[in-house]
Amino acid sequence: MDEVLLSIKDLRVSFKTNSGLVKAVRGVSFDLYKNEVLAVVGESGSGKSVTSKAIMGVLESNSIVEQGQIIFEDKDLLRIKESTYNKVRGSDIGIIYQDTMSTLNPIMRVGKQVLESLLLKEKKAKKEARLFIKTFSYLSKAKLDELYVKEVSSYYLNNNEELLKFNNYLQSNKNKLNALSETISQYSKCFEDTDNFNFSTAFNEFKKICKEYSNFTPIVKNVLDYSISSSISLIKSLFISMKNSFKDIDKREKVFKKNPEAKNDYYLLPKKIKANLKEEIIEPFYFYTRIKEELNSLLKTISQKEIKNYDDENYKKLLEIVKEKISILYRKVNKADLKKEVISLLKEVGIKNPDVVYEQYPFELSGGMRQRIAIIIAICMEPKVLICDEPTTSLDVTIQKQILNLIKKIKEKNHLSVIFITHDLSVVSMLADRVVIMYAGKVLEKGTVYDIFYDPRHPYTWSLLSAIPENKVDEDFTSIKGNVPNMVVPLKGDAFAYRSDYAVKQDTVSFPEEYVISSSHFVYSHLYHEFANKVSPPDMVVERIRKSLKENPINIPFYTNKKNSVLEILKKEGSI
Amino acid sequence: MQNKYILEIKNLCKYFPINKKLYKKAVDGVTFNIEKGEIFGIIGESGCGKTTLVRTLKGLYQKNDGQIIYDGSDIDLLDKKEISNINLKMQMVFQDPISSLNPRMNILSIVTEGLVVKGIKDKKYLIQQAEKYLEIVGLSKEYIYRYPHEFSGGQRQRIGLARALIMEPELLILDEPISSLDVSMQAQILNLLKKLKKEMNLTMIFISHNLLIASQFADHIAVMYDGKIVEIGSSKEIFEHAAHQYTRNLINSVSYADPNKERNKKDLDIVQEFNTNGELECIGEEHYVRKEKLNV
Numbered sequence: 001m002d003e004v005l006l007s008i009k010d011l012r013v014s015f016k017t018n019s020g021l022v023k024a025v026r027g028v029s030f031d032l033y034k035n036e037v038l039a040v041v042g043e044s045g046s047g048k049s050v051t052s053k054a055i056m057g058v059l060e061s062n063s064i065v066e067q068g069q070i071i072f073e074d075k076d077l078l079r080i081k082e083s084t085y086n087k088v089r090g091s092d093i094g095i096i097y098q099d100t101m102s103t104l105n106p107i108m109r110v111g112k113q114v115l116e117s118l119l120l121k122e123k124k125a126k127k128e129a130r131l132f133i134k135t136f137s138y139l140s141k142a143k144l145d146e147l148y149v150k151e152v153s154s155y156y157l158n159n160n161e162e163l164l165k166f167n168n169y170l171q172s173n174k175n176k177l178n179a180l181s182e183t184i185s186q187y188s189k190c191f192e193d194t195d196n197f198n199f200s201t202a203f204n205e206f207k208k209i210c211k212e213y214s215n216f217t218p219i220v221k222n223v224l225d226y227s228i229s230s231s232i233s234l235i236k237s238l239f240i241s242m243k244n245s246f247k248d249i250d251k252r253e254k255v256f257k258k259n260p261e262a263k264n265d266y267y268l269l270p271k272k273i274k275a276n277l278k279e280e281i282i283e284p285f286y287f288y289t290r291i292k293e294e295l296n297s298l299l300k301t302i303s304q305k306e307i308k309n310y311d312d313e314n315y316k317k318l319l320e321i322v323k324e325k326i327s328i329l330y331r332k333v334n335k336a337d338l339k340k341e342v343i344s345l346l347k348e349v350g351i352k353n354p355d356v357v358y359e360q361y362p363f364e365l366s367g368g369m370r371q372r373i374a375i376i377i378a379i380c381m382e383p384k385v386l387i388c389d390e391p392t393t394s395l396d397v398t399i400q401k402q403i404l405n406l407i408k409k410i411k412e413k414n415h416l417s418v419i420f421i422t423h424d425l426s427v428v429s430m431l432a433d434r435v436v437i438m439y440a441g442k443v444l445e446k447g448t449v450y451d452i453f454y455d456p457r458h459p460y461t462w463s464l465l466s467a468i469p470e471n472k473v474d475e476d477f478t479s480i481k482g483n484v485p486n487m488v489v490p491l492k493g494d495a496f497a498y499r500s501d502y503a504v505k506q507d508t509v510s511f512p513e514e515y516v517i518s519s520s521h522f523v524y525s526h527l528y529h530e531f532a533n534k535v536s537p538p539d540m541v542v543e544r545i546r547k548s549l550k551e552n553p554i555n556i557p558f559y560t561n562k563k564n565s566v567l568e569i570l571k572k573e574g575s576i
Numbered sequence: 577m578q579n580k581y582i583l584e585i586k587n588l589c590k591y592f593p594i595n596k597k598l599y600k601k602a603v604d605g606v607t608f609n610i611e612k613g614e615i616f617g618i619i620g621e622s623g624c625g626k627t628t629l630v631r632t633l634k635g636l637y638q639k640n641d642g643q644i645i646y647d648g649s650d651i652d653l654l655d656k657k658e659i660s661n662i663n664l665k666m667q668m669v670f671q672d673p674i675s676s677l678n679p680r681m682n683i684l685s686i687v688t689e690g691l692v693v694k695g696i697k698d699k700k701y702l703i704q705q706a707e708k709y710l711e712i713v714g715l716s717k718e719y720i721y722r723y724p725h726e727f728s729g730g731q732r733q734r735i736g737l738a739r740a741l742i743m744e745p746e747l748l749i750l751d752e753p754i755s756s757l758d759v760s761m762q763a764q765i766l767n768l769l770k771k772l773k774k775e776m777n778l779t780m781i782f783i784s785h786n787l788l789i790a791s792q793f794a795d796h797i798a799v800m801y802d803g804k805i806v807e808i809g810s811s812k813e814i815f816e817h818a819a820h821q822y823t824r825n826l827i828n829s830v831s832y833a834d835p836n837k838e839r840n841k842k843d844l845d846i847v848q849e850f851n852t853n854g855e856l857e858c859i860g861e862e863h864y865v866r867k868e869k870l871n872v
Contacts, residue, residue, distance in 0.1 A: 393756075423759050425833035429833050464760065468759060469763055477767050479761075
């Protein structure tokens, strides 16, 4: 639960429009932990969908990401190449949208659409299997052979010295690499000082380095991630310095006249290295962390137990995994089998007549059915993160319940982490572990679902809780007065202050800093400044919480900051 | 004599042809009465025929069978002019605030279109009326020259409401007016509707799929399933003493904004198919339930 899977840091997104720059997201930070459901709650226009689109990298073309980071598996998704992004999108992070009619292809039969994604899944599985085996064979220095696997395990057991040697070898390589990068940085400095510089000699030096580097790769690729990552940064700096030094076309031509070979190298060498690099290093590196984990745990079990006897259980396990991967790599799928799989998947999500639905078009299905199909397609690739962008808003209550239960079931089964975007607090209370409350592109409060529902602190959270139609007082429904602000006008301070009864003067001047309520609960409001006066939460919120705690007593969430707490009021009353 | 009921529906049927022999019975023998000045809720999941029902009684679809009696006069026995008069008194607000407003018309022409069709040409009067009704629904009167895309969902729904109210209707039909809105907007619109009902002496038909909201908003509720009413009664009776399994399912699937309650709730096995061949039986004061008839 404590492992951060996806982390958004100070994200700012704007849109260029005819009426000016719309600042849709103005600095949002939150973390998504493993195996949790994180609900992002806010009215329309609060920037929740824009945040989810930024995670998927599918922002509209008039958007500008001004600032921020989205870190997923040690990568900043905002700063990776489109081709790398394509590998993350869908296969590591899946998404379900509200509008299923535009998610599904209207002129393709439903079954075929699911089948298409199954084929993609097969492709992905094969790729992973190939890399697993490749890495495995690197590590075990063995070919793909059952016999060899036996040898490997015994090898690692019997030769601890060998392992040590191996490590030392790596260390020395690391030093070498470091030295290399230093020389490169020196050279790139030389390139800048163009007046006193002989290009042809420099280029020859450069070529030498490149050659040395390409000699390096086979050693590098055998081993460790740090050398891989450093080699990637190395090659990058090489390219950059090379490009910089030859920016000036006249100078470049001069050099090429003097040294015709240089011209050839200039155009071909980077391509060569790049191709080599991609095939041998970057791709394995992409899956490396995942596979390394798997292998590490495997090797641990091997070294811990005595596997000199080959009948040992753990050894069998290892063997089975390798066998499985090999079988994945060489299996051939036929359409009939895939169709069977599609139908079983359709059954799994609660479609009663899968054979009929398989042959139908999306427009023939009801909204709930379409959402189920969209869910299948999203989870088909076994993503780690599933983003649900208001998946149940346009559905009936009964269907909504079924879809939510389905998402819950799938989450448990596939160990998914879910980002659930909604404006409906009743949906949140059913599904979420943690909640982020957003308004006008800013996070106003975040905490566990119990923190937010039973100990809300921000005036906006209070208004949201009292605007739920289920609490009716004196024949009237309570609503939040006013509208969501126009984001074209630059907003100063706390945007909600204009609609809030609890606004203080400072709200119109600056956005409040983070105030800690407990280790899991944070609020952004000037009301929690040490000099701010105490206020009492709206009666309706107090009444709500009193009522629900009476009906279903809970373990009261722990908090250190007692200011403006509903629970404190209830404690004084003696209700809890 | 004053009629107690503004609308009486008897055995209303609307079938859509699937092919030459088969018919989809979208509305199948629906009977109910709506008192003057009440809010009548119609509840059911999508595809159960609620929208078809109101469209048929508004005259947008030709009914296949049955009787519609508006304020004491049977619609079948009226001439064209009288029917169109009655149609003016029944106004409708649609579910989707985006597609129900013409994107190429400004708010003035959207809101006053009904009056123009009625034959009013005085431009000043039209503008004055439009401004008046925009203010009634809580919009600024400066908006009349804007276009629908400049408004948020809640505001668009208010425009749809103003368009209906400008005809000074007696009966307002609301087809899921809040289901596509934000939670905070939902409360605003519901409050507005309540206020309008009081001020303008309206009778309302309120269609929803959320039993919780409907039971708090409406006076009487009809629960529809597969083109038929399976339970009808006062909203309190229905919510507290639901007799039909389908109504219970609907109540059970209402989710509350209370994590603890939600997590403690046991999920009942939701029965999907119901037999609707039985007759409506009275089980309490103004409370009727359709019994299942098994051997048919």
